[in-house]
Amino acid sequence: MEDTYGICVGGSVTITADAGFHTYSWSDTSMGQSMTVTEPGTYSVRVTEYHVDVLCSTTKTITVVASDKPTITSIETSDWTAYENMLTVMVGGGGIYEYSLDGEIYQSSNQFAGLPNGEYMVYVRDIYGCGVDHEDVYLLMYPKFFTPNGDSYNDTWGIKYYLNEPNMMVRIFDRQGKFIKQLTDTDPVWDGTFNGQLSPATDYWFTVKRQNGKEHRGHFSLKR
Structure with missing residues (x-):
């Protein structure tokens, strides 16, 4: 079970505690192994395990944060070189985002450096799966x-x-x-x-x- 979960705007997230305990008691009064959350906030679960005449229990606190689909607002370019160009991706939205130039390998930085001139497709995704945005951009060059x-x-x-x-x-x-x-x-x-x-x-x-x-x-x- 993670310490932090994200919830998309208008959505829900199901938090599932580790298996193997006898009882589960969530802060919203749920008693099963899982709890479904529709609002960001701080939640907790108390788990109990019985060992003959010994009762063991522990409580874990979980934070649920609001997140949202990214929207690319602009892409700033620093180009006009053969191989030392740069892209900086500006994004609107209330989430935590990752950035990619191929839709497969993502990074936390919104800046890409050391790029050759050419055409690129920039991808931005929310780390909690709330959505992806993408946009074409061109790093320009001219013949000498x-x-x-x-x-x-x-x-x-x-x-x-x-x-x-x-x-x-x-x-x-x-x-x-x-x-x-x-x-x-x-x-x-x-x-x-x-x-x-x-x-x-x-x-x-x-x-x-x-x-x-x-x-x-x-x-x-x-x-x-």
Whole structure:
């Protein structure tokens, strides 16, 4: 028998004492081996065992805590690296929660570090089985260079997973700050031209504004 049990909102939990005793007396006047609880609080059970002319008894106190299904409110990302990205999961609800990136291996910390860029499914579960929530998240990355020479390899530049994150704005500028191109859902990459002319091989800068208001600035090279 555990010291602490969780009870989901609107639910109940059955507490079962260890077997092998002759009598059971619960704080709610139940007399069986088990007691069903519908409210959080502190409960107790007194168990008795008879040995010929010796009577042995002991009392155990149990705490029942309220718990609830988790709700992911936001996922904070620290990305733009190849393998040192981080996720921090923010959760609403009144339970005790665990976190996972595969739905199988869970941890108590709401932070995941040392992640490669890519797509992740974040899972949050209540430790007392009151429910699970999950949400997709993308750790973004961009090519450091591209080579628009028509060989079908690195011919365009764009933000990986750009189309999977709604309302993200990506704008490209030359070294003097002149606006070159804004990526869109229908045109999510840059082919290295401006007004139909080949852009020079040099460094270019970009800005990213995400739906959550976070901004990122970086640069990349066009090589010919």
